[in-house]
Amino acid sequence: xxxxxxxxxxxxxxxxxxxxxxxxxxxxxxxxxxxxxxxxxxxxxxxxxxxxxxxxxxxxxxxxxxxxxxxxxxxxxxxxxxxxxxxxxxxxxxxxxxxxxxxxxxxxxxxxxxxxxxxxxxxxxxxxxxxxxxxxxxxxxxxxxxxxxxxxxxxxxxxxxxxxxxxxxxxxxxxxxxxxxxxxxxxxxxxxxxxxxxxxxxxxxxxxxxxxxxxxxxxxxxxxxxxxxxxxxxxxxxxxxxxxxxxxxxxxxxxxxxxxxxxxxxxxxxxxxxxxxxxxxxxxxxxx
Amino acid sequence: xxxxxxxxxxxxxxxxxxxxxxxxxxxxxxxxxxxxxxxxxxxxxxxxxxxxxxxxxxxxxxxxxxxxxxxxxxxxxxxxxxxxxxxxxxxxxxxxxxxxxxxxxxxxxxxxxxxxxxxxxxxxxxxxxxxxxxxxxxxxxxxxxxxxxxxxxxxxxxxxxxxxxxxxxxxxxxxxxxxxxxxxxxxxxxxxxxxxxxxxxxxxxxxxxxxxxxxxxxxxxxxxxxxxxxxxxxxxxxxxxxxxxxxxxxxxxxxxxxxxxxxxxxxxxxxxxxxxxxxxxxxxxxx
Numbered sequence: 001x002x003x004x005x006x007x008x009x010x011x012x013x014x015x016x017x018x019x020x021x022x023x024x025x026x027x028x029x030x031x032x033x034x035x036x037x038x039x040x041x042x043x044x045x046x047x048x049x050x051x052x053x054x055x056x057x058x059x060x061x062x063x064x065x066x067x068x069x070x071x072x073x074x075x076x077x078x079x080x081x082x083x084x085x086x087x088x089x090x091x092x093x094x095x096x097x098x099x100x101x102x103x104x105x106x107x108x109x110x111x112x113x114x115x116x117x118x119x120x121x122x123x124x125x126x127x128x129x130x131x132x133x134x135x136x137x138x139x140x141x142x143x144x145x146x147x148x149x150x151x152x153x154x155x156x157x158x159x160x161x162x163x164x165x166x167x168x169x170x171x172x173x174x175x176x177x178x179x180x181x182x183x184x185x186x187x188x189x190x191x192x193x194x195x196x197x198x199x200x201x202x203x204x205x206x207x208x209x210x211x212x213x214x215x216x217x218x219x220x221x222x223x224x225x226x227x228x229x230x231x232x233x234x235x236x237x238x239x240x241x242x243x244x245x246x247x248x249x250x251x252x253x254x255x256x257x258x259x260x261x262x263x264x265x266x267x268x269x270x271x272x273x274x275x276x277x278x279x280x281x282x283x284x285x286x287x288x
Numbered sequence: 289x290x291x292x293x294x295x296x297x298x299x300x301x302x303x304x305x306x307x308x309x310x311x312x313x314x315x316x317x318x319x320x321x322x323x324x325x326x327x328x329x330x331x332x333x334x335x336x337x338x339x340x341x342x343x344x345x346x347x348x349x350x351x352x353x354x355x356x357x358x359x360x361x362x363x364x365x366x367x368x369x370x371x372x373x374x375x376x377x378x379x380x381x382x383x384x385x386x387x388x389x390x391x392x393x394x395x396x397x398x399x400x401x402x403x404x405x406x407x408x409x410x411x412x413x414x415x416x417x418x419x420x421x422x423x424x425x426x427x428x429x430x431x432x433x434x435x436x437x438x439x440x441x442x443x444x445x446x447x448x449x450x451x452x453x454x455x456x457x458x459x460x461x462x463x464x465x466x467x468x469x470x471x472x473x474x475x476x477x478x479x480x481x482x483x484x485x486x487x488x489x490x491x492x493x494x495x496x497x498x499x500x501x502x503x504x505x506x507x508x509x510x511x512x513x514x515x516x517x518x519x520x521x522x523x524x525x526x527x528x529x530x531x532x533x534x535x536x537x538x539x540x541x542x543x544x545x546x547x548x549x550x551x552x553x554x555x556x557x558x559x560x561x562x563x564x565x566x567x568x569x570x571x572x573x574x575x
Contacts, residue, residue: 036512038403100574111328140573141457141494146433166456167431212575225326286430287388287499 012262014252018155019267023068024048026076031094032056033101034134035125043092051078053090062090065265067240067249070217072097075240075265077251083261085109089253091238093211093219095139099127102139102211102219106236106253108261116233118254120221122209141166142212145220149275150241152248152268157181161222162203162275168286169208169222172278202284216244224254226285233259246270302549304539308445309554313359314338316367321384322346323391324424325415333367333382341369343380353380356552358536360527361504363387368525368538370550376400379540379550381525385429385500389417392429392498392506396523396540398548407515408523408541410508412496431456432499435507440528441560442535444553451507452562458573459495459509460565462486490571503531511541513572520546533557 026045033041042059044052045066052059062078069075072095079089086109093102103123111117124138145163151174152159158177162170173181209221218241224234235254242248249267256262316335323331332350334342335357344350355369363386371378376399383392393413401407414428435453441464442449448467452460463471472479493513498506505528511521522541529535536554543549 038401038407098574113328117328137571138573140570140575141455142575143436143455144575146456165431165433214574283430285426286428287390287501288430288432288434 012256012260012264014256014262014264015154015156015266016264019249019265020067020247022048023066023074025068026066026074026094031101032128033092033103033125034128035101035103035123036138037123051076053078065251067265067267069240069242069249070214073213073217073240075249075251077263077265079253079263083263087253087261087263089236089251089263091251091253093139093213093240094127095213096127098137098214099129099135100137100139100213101125101127102213104219104221104236104238106238108254114228114232116255116259117225117228118223118234118236120209120223120236120238122211122221139211139213139219142210142218144212145210145218147279149273149279150246150270151177151273152270154266154268157184160273160275160278161220162278163208163210163220164205164279165288166210167208168205168283168288170203170205170275170278170281172203172273172275174273201281203278203281205283205285213240217242235262241270243270246272302543302547302551304543304549304551305444305447305553306551309536309552310358310534312338313357313365315359316357316365316384321391322418323382323393323415324418325391325393325413326428327413327415341367343369356538358527358552358554360529360534360536361501361531364500364504364527366527366536366538366552368550368552371395377548379523379538381538381540383429383498383500383506383527384417386417388427388501389419389425390427390429390500391415391417392500394508394523394525396525398523398541404515404519406520406542406546407512408510408521410496410510410523410525412498412508429498429500429506432497432505434499435497435505437566439560439562439566440533440557442555442557444555450560450562451509452565453495453497453507454492454566455575456497457494458492458570458575459507460490460492460562462491462562462565464560488571490565490568492570492572500527504529507535507537520544522549528557530557 027048031043042056051064064078067075074094076092089106091104105121126134149162160172211219220239222237228234233255239248239250251265253263320334330346332346341355342350353369358366365384367382376397378397381394396410398408416424439452450462454460496508507526509524515521520542522539526535526537538552540550
């Protein structure tokens with residue numbers, strides 16, 4: 001009998017096995033990114049795996065993942081490997097139809113009290129057109145998501161993201177999500193062998209950024225700062241969601257449950273969810 | 289008899305509209321606060337006297353700064369100073385909420401953007417003030433949607449503007465009908481130009497809205513579009529008491545002559561109807 005072979009990736013990949021196939025469409029393409037912070041960048045996709053990124057003339061080589069979310073709209077994620085400390089993860093939403101770019105620049109290791117607290121800066125900018133011009137309009141923060149909730153299926157688990165307002169999100173667990181979690185980990189239901197856990201009276205809430213890319217297409221950033229304060233580590237999650245087709249791609253930047261660095265891409269399918277109960281709970285963390 | 293007018297002595301630093309602000313508050317003199325901030329650092333803020341405070345990372349050598357303190361509500365203070373010697377240039381403003389032992393901070397820089405050297409960049413950090421018993425609250429001041437859809441006409445003495453709170457992340461700006469009428473009569477060319485421009489583009493800037501407590505809000509506005517069009521824009525940081533319809537705040541950046549400015553002020557407000565402006569689609573942002 002043949003030995004059982006185990007598939008073991010050479011780096012932590014979390015939920016990435018469930019993501020859509022990577023897009024190679026940008027291989028061979030070059031972009032001049034005109035960023036609103038005044039620091040322009042050059043982005044060169046040398047092939048389907050590597051890109052060059054940095055100040056013009058000082059670009060550095062990175063391995064990247066590119067996921068296509070809509071016609072001429074790409075989610076590109078990369079970070080220096082091996083990981084540097086402090087870490088810098090770069091995610092770019094490239095909208096090559098409107099010649100616009102939105103970047104999420106995530107750092108880890110800058111907080112002296114919580115070294116595994118992620119911090120994210122969102123930066124807007126434009127892509128220089130072939131004729132040398134640059135659009136003046138920008139992707140913008142949106143109120144479109146506020147008040148909605150989506151139950152996302154990431155392959156092995158479900159979670160509902162409740163977009164409480166423009167600046168905060170909450171999490172909710174649908175009956176299906178609870179059923180799947182308990183099937184995977186029966187201890188969750190009855191950790192001490194006694195009665196089932198009581199229902200929470202306040203919701204987990206944390207910071208969110210929601211950016212409109214085009215109609216039905218949104219970039220959403222969620223950070224787990226309160227989780228980090230409680231457990232010592234939390235992640236930055238950054239998604240590009242296509243709500244016309246109800247699926248998303250994204251990346252998780254931070255550390256995994258074993259305290260190892262992680263930065264991997266994933267994908268999910270979503271369904272609108274009524275999270276009224278969670279929305280109406282009082283906030284534990286913030287005065288709104 | 290002909291009356292002789294004496295020219296008022298010119299202040300050492302540009303003070304903009306600060307002559308119309310409420311009197312400075314000295315209630316914090318003698319107090320030392322430990323600020324436990326969510327960026328992972330703890331700071332000590334010591335009010336030495338009516339003009340000088342000491343500020344720095346806890347346990348390290350603190351520096352002295354000249355400050356203004358304004359009181360917006362009982363136990364709620366707005367403290368502002370220029371961080372002398374900082375590179376890039378920086379201003380620090382605190383909302384000190386002694387009632388709930390909470391603090392909200394704006395560390396604003398200018399000079400960090402190579403394309404627009406006069407573009408301000410505010411960074412807001414939340415935190416808590418350590419209580420006398422050594423404990424620190426876990427709740428924080430939070431971003432709010434309470435103001436979205438409202439507009440307030442603010443009178444700053446010589447200046448009257450209407451702030452239009454268009455979403456949780458942006459604000460729009462206009463003036464009242466009376467100001468438009470006056471402008472039309474006094475300077476028709478400027479009025480026509482303004483009408484044409486506002487028909488083509490909608491003036492809209494990034495903003496933050498933070499709830500301190502019932503009726504007390506922070507409004508942070510960054511004049512980025514203004515900076516891109518005229519080379520200079522300011523960061524405006526207000527603490528508004530909407531129970532009494534007045535605010536205090538500060539302007540950080542550069543004045544019309546290109547000189548550095550960082551001054552405190554105050555205003556009285558009244559709600560104003562700008563439904564038409566609220567309904568217009570943004571010309572600057574896809575949102």
